[in-house]
Amino acid sequence: MIRSASPVREQAAPTATPALETSAFGRDLLRAFSVRPREISPKYFYDAEGSRLFDRICDLPEYYPTRCEREVLGRHAGDIAGELGADVEIVEFGAGSCEKVRLLLDALQRPRRFRPIDISAEHLDAAAAGLRRDYPGLDVQPMAADYTRRLLLPAPEPGVRRVGFFPGSTIGNFTPREALAFMRMAAQVLRGGGLLLGADLVKAPEVLHAAYNDSQGVTAAFNLNLLARANRELGTRFDLEAFDHAAFYNAPLQRIEMHLASRREQEVTLGERRFTLREGETLHTENSHKFTPERLRLLAMRAGFRPGPIWFDRRRWFCVQWMMS
Known part of the structure; x- marks a missing residue:
């Protein structure tokens, strides 16, 4: 998946809404959509719902890190x-x-x-x-x-x-x-x-891929919850059906990358600012080195x-x- 470095197509009003301007999450989300490549800190995954979903991820059969670490600590x-x-x-x-x-x-x-x-x-x-x-x-x-x-x-x-x-x-x-x-x-x-x-x-890359693309879709829900959180806390109107969870192993950099990929060309409104996402364009939400x-x-x-x-x-x-x- 290639993330373009071309200029952002944005139709901007001079200011955003107070909710977006006054919270760190809102400011960082605006910043993420204002540049390319678009990326935001994974710390915003962890509201109450995101923390609950992450606890479920830790119990998934494909997600080995929690079991392996508990084995180390126990042994x-x-x-x-x-x-x-x-x-x-x-x-x-x-x-x-x-x-x-x-x-x-x-x-x-x-x-x-x-x-x-x-x-x-x-x-x-x-x-x-x-x-x-x-x-x-x-x-x-x-x-x-x-x-x-x-x-x-x-x-x-x-x-x-x-x-x-x-x-x-x-x-x-x-x-x-x-x-x-x-x-x-x-x-x-x-x-x-x-x-x-x-x-x-x-x-092995196949072990890593499975861990971040579980069959139950819990990791996908965890990733998409970032947008759901923005809707709840910041008054945004992200259509979660318009984004796909995308996770893959970047072997040269020895890291899993997680993205939210736009399923179609769409316009995203953040307060009074509008940003256009092309089909396949992503918001990079996490690395796991x-x-x-x-x-x-x-x-x-x-x-x-x-x-x-x-x-x-x-x-x-x-x-x-x-x-x-």
């Missing part, structure tokens, strides 16, 4: 807990439903505090309530925030080591430059502790971490890397 929980140490404060970036951290909590000695950070406040609060119920001695302090931006956290208590947890290969959603910037920010936030990072590995262990170690060192042990699932499809700050 090697004792070794991982030994590296992290006792009396830790865990900061989870992009915590979502907070399910994987349970495997760590069950193995750790005297975990002191858990700070889950996620952009979807409603989903996060529900997950935090479940953790408080199941781990009554754990201090759970959720933080609704964009974890890709600079974070200001209170200093850990004396004798408490702060460690980060970034599972799900979410690091692969960043561009290489963004990944390095995030890792450098994490190294500062976690100074004196470390980061436990989950990463999906390079593998795949890694090699060597590439992960290099990223860690460039960000200021010291790479430690790395653990794999049986098929070596997924890994969890410990790195010290």
Whole structure:
């Protein structure tokens, strides 16, 4: 699928509606349609409905990353807990439903505090309530925030080591430059502790294709929910039937790309601005970069971490890397 670099055909009025101008989502959506190639951050997938759909994706038979990562955490929980140490404060970036951290909590000695950070406040609060119920001695302090931006956290208590947890290969959603910037920010936030990072590995293209084009169409619904969210929150009028979910493996760049492809030539109205999409033209919604262990170690060192042990699932499809700050 080729995304044209030609100028945008736009019929513009001087201003957009307040809803589009006053929210980060609205401003970024306007920006996405104002340039080519058209692309928007995948963080906007995760409203309450998007988070619910992503939880369903994690249970799909084709979607191996969640099962593989749980296998790694389950098989090697004792070794991982030994590296992290006792009396830790865990900061989870992009915590979502907070399910994987349970495997760590069950193995750790005297975990002191858990700070889950996620952009979807409603989903996060529900997950935090479940953790408080199941781990009554754990201090759970959720933080609704964009974890890709600079974070200001209170200093850990004396004798408490702060460690980060970034599972799900979410690091692969960043561009290489963004990944390095995030890792450098994490190294500062976690100074004196470390980061436990989950990463999906390079593998056969057919396995990757199936994982992002599931037979039940849940990933397609997750992708299209970005437009549905815009309709709900910003008052746009996207016709979801006019777009197709498109996901494919870009082998030279070692990444899955997800797009929303226009099924026909159509006009999209955002507030008082109108944009023309040709048949086949896309909005690029997500990348999912795949890694090699060597590439992960290099990223860690460039960000200021010291790479430690790395653990794999049986098929070596997924890994969890410990790195010290």
